[in-house]
Amino acid sequence: FSSDSQSAKSQRVYTINPRRPNDYDALLKELIALDLTPKIIVHLWSLTPQGHTVSGLENVDQAQEKGFYSLLFLAQALERQNMTDRLQIAAISNNLQSVTGEEMLSPEKATLLGPIKTIPLEYPNISCSSIDVILPQAESWQEDKLAEQLLTELTAEFSEQIIAYRGKHRWGQTFEPVRIETKAEDAPRLHEGGVYLITGGLGGIGLVIADHLARTVKAKLILSGRSEFPRQDQWEQWLASHEQHDQVSEKIRQVKALEALGAEVLVVSADVSNLEQMQALVNQARERFGKIHGVIHAAGVAIPGEIRFRTPEIVESVLATKLKGVSVLETIFRDTHLDFLALFSSLSSISGGFAVDYVAANAFLDAYAHYRATNNNNDSLTIAINWDNWQQVGMALQSEVPEELKPFHEENQKSSISPKEGTESFNRILRYQLPQVIVSGRDLQAAIRQHRSAQRMEARVRVSPSQQFYPRPNLSNSYVIPRNQVEQTLADIWQQLLGIEKVGIHDNFFELGGDSLLAVQFRNNLQETFNKDFLTTDLFQYPTISDLAEYISREQVEQPTFQLARSRAKRQQDAMEEEIKLSEQRRKKRG
Numbered sequence: 001f002s003s004d005s006q007s008a009k010s011q012r013v014y015t016i017n018p019r020r021p022n023d024y025d026a027l028l029k030e031l032i033a034l035d036l037t038p039k040i041i042v043h044l045w046s047l048t049p050q051g052h053t054v055s056g057l058e059n060v061d062q063a064q065e066k067g068f069y070s071l072l073f074l075a076q077a078l079e080r081q082n083m084t085d086r087l088q089i090a091a092i093s094n095n096l097q098s099v100t101g102e103e104m105l106s107p108e109k110a111t112l113l114g115p116i117k118t119i120p121l122e123y124p125n126i127s128c129s130s131i132d133v134i135l136p137q138a139e140s141w142q143e144d145k146l147a148e149q150l151l152t153e154l155t156a157e158f159s160e161q162i163i164a165y166r167g168k169h170r171w172g173q174t175f176e177p178v179r180i181e182t183k184a185e186d187a188p189r190l191h192e193g194g195v196y197l198i199t200g201g202l203g204g205i206g207l208v209i210a211d212h213l214a215r216t217v218k219a220k221l222i223l224s225g226r227s228e229f230p231r232q233d234q235w236e237q238w239l240a241s242h243e244q245h246d247q248v249s250e251k252i253r254q255v256k257a258l259e260a261l262g263a264e265v266l267v268v269s270a271d272v273s274n275l276e277q278m279q280a281l282v283n284q285a286r287e288r289f290g291k292i293h294g295v296i297h298a299a300g301v302a303i304p305g306e307i308r309f310r311t312p313e314i315v316e317s318v319l320a321t322k323l324k325g326v327s328v329l330e331t332i333f334r335d336t337h338l339d340f341l342a343l344f345s346s347l348s349s350i351s352g353g354f355a356v357d358y359v360a361a362n363a364f365l366d367a368y369a370h371y372r373a374t375n376n377n378n379d380s381l382t383i384a385i386n387w388d389n390w391q392q393v394g395m396a397l398q399s400e401v402p403e404e405l406k407p408f409h410e411e412n413q414k415s416s417i418s419p420k421e422g423t424e425s426f427n428r429i430l431r432y433q434l435p436q437v438i439v440s441g442r443d444l445q446a447a448i449r450q451h452r453s454a455q456r457m458e459a460r461v462r463v464s465p466s467q468q469f470y471p472r473p474n475l476s477n478s479y480v481i482p483r484n485q486v487e488q489t490l491a492d493i494w495q496q497l498l499g500i501e502k503v504g505i506h507d508n509f510f511e512l513g514g515d516s517l518l519a520v521q522f523r524n525n526l527q528e529t530f531n532k533d534f535l536t537t538d539l540f541q542y543p544t545i546s547d548l549a550e551y552i553s554r555e556q557v558e559q560p561t562f563q564l565a566r567s568r569a570k571r572q573q574d575a576m577e578e579e580i581k582l583s584e585q586r587r588k589k590r591g
């Protein structure tokens with residue numbers, strides 16, 4: 001239960017303040033002392049009475065306390081209390097996922113997906129799921145049914161991370177590639193001489209999009225960022241008095257290049273999360289250019305780092321630009337018809353990599369675009385574009401990479417989105433009325449896998465984990481180092497799971513101390529990492545990293561998408577049957 005008061009208890013009912021990290025420690029300490037260490041934690045604070053879920057963005061801050069922050073503080077307390085045993089966290093929410101298209105969505109709850117996706121990457125002993133429901137009428141048969149569904153969900157070891165229950169059906173989230181064709185005519189949403197506001201317009205991607213709009217439609221551009229930028233009449237003097245590689249000088253030259261292409265450009269310093277500053281910016285823009293036709297919300301802040309080091313100040317600086325920024329844009333453009341509002345989100349909101357708050361901020365953008373699509377009945381488009389990493393420009397290049405991970409990052413840069421591919425995708429996407437599109441220049445599952453293993457590796461490289469690692473035991477075979485990324489990822493997971501310093505590719509899982517329980521956890525981990533279905537029995541069939549990696553790579557190459565989808569469905573069904581059998585056996589055992 002949540003309350004502002006000090007934690008209190010009565011007959012195993014505890015009251016804690018979701019805003020106070022120490023309360024989570026106190027609760028866990030007490031449970032450990034009573035030998036009641038939880039194996040499953042069910043988080044219900046994002047389940048709100050029906051009437052409270054329609055509020056859209058008004059409850060953004062309050063939702064963070066009981067959603068994002070409570071899960072963050074819980075994960076931090078679990079670490080502080082040395083809870084390294086296997087644990088399952090299930091966050092149950094309502095009105096978060098768009099499944100039927102008829103839900104009253106509450107996008108402010110979507111930030112809980114940050115911790116849900118990131119915690120298992122940083123703490124391999126914890127598995128997390130988000131279970132979204134629609135609350136039925138109290139005391140109806142549907143309520144009983146939902147309770148039954150949730151109980152099954154929590155006791156049977158299902159593998160999906162993102163789940164929704166709608167009526168009698170259980171939905172899991174998967175992604176399939178589609179081709180968005182080029183059409184002969186120009187993007188109907190971009191006008192010759194159209195007026196476009198780009199928040200974060202002087203950032204890496206913002207300037208690439210600005211260049212594209214200058215070239216294709218000679219746009220009138222409003223580029224905004226928080227940093228001070230010299231007035232136009234001071235540019236020449238600035239250039240003359242600063243070095244060639246001065247960052248502001250480079251941006252001045254880029255803005256001048258946009259003008260040379262025929263664009264008109266207004267650069268304004270304004271924080272997108274500040275309503276007054278943004279209102280002043282929009283007034284100034286309207287005065288100069290007239291009606292604004294489209295908005296690209298490309299402002300973003302990304303601060304690398306693990307959950308254990310996240311403070312509310314860091315989190316707030318990441319969330320504000322996307323959460324408050326969208327609130328501000330919504331307020332300002334409430335009565336204006338925009339041809340489009342493009343929200344620049346990231347693949348991280350799907351994969352869970354980079355940092356917990358960055359994932360959360362982008363998950364919010366995704367959910368907001370779905371919320372708009374549900375509530376919008378005109379042809380105005382709100383779209384979240386989940387970009388994979390970009391090449392040559394932007395924040396993916398700016399973040400500091402630990403020395404050990406540099407070769408891995410350089411390899412990944414090669415398959416990142418080039419500016420040309422990015423603008424071409426942007427152009428195509430604008431022709432459609434879709435709420436969310438993921439853009440990646442490579443196989444999506446490979447991209448997700450890479451994001452996740454990067455996060456796992458960084459979590460291990462940046463800090464020495466509290467988990468103790470033991471030397472590799474003496475085995476009949478000698479140690480052979482992983483030869484490729486799939487093998488490295490598998491070795492990484494085994495090392496964490498088994499607590500062994502280094503695992504060779506011919507080492508047998510069971511000889512290393514793996515058992516059937518660990519096999520179930522490994523299977524879950526594999527599914528999250530490779531976004532693909534595995535059975536626990538696969539591990540018996542392919543008990544070494546080398547065998548398993550070969551099996552994974554073979555399947556990916558051999559099976560075209562629709563076959564994969566079909567075999568996935570079949571395997572899911574088999575796995576579910578297996579899980580149901582197992583849970584029935586467990587139930588019988590418990591009597």
Ligand SMILES: NC(=O)c1ccc[n+]([C@@H]2O[C@H](COP(=O)([O-])OP(=O)(O)OC[C@H]3O[C@@H](n4cnc5c(N)ncnc54)[C@H](OP(=O)(O)O)[C@@H]3O)[C@@H](O)[C@H]2O)c1
Pocket residue numbers: 199200201202203204205206224225226227228270271272273297298299300301320321344345346347386387388389390391393394395396397
């Ligand atoms: N680069 C990638 O590989 C990649 C991949 C996936 C998604 N994305 C997303 O794409 C967007 C653009 O990324 P980028 O790579 O171009 O990043 P970037 O180069 O760091 O540019 C982001 C810009 O946003 C501005 N900004 C940050 N907070 C702001 C605020 N509150 N108000 C106004 N401006 C603000 C920053 O300028 P000031 O500091 O001056 O405010 C900065 O110029 C981001 O939303 C990012 O999440 C990028």
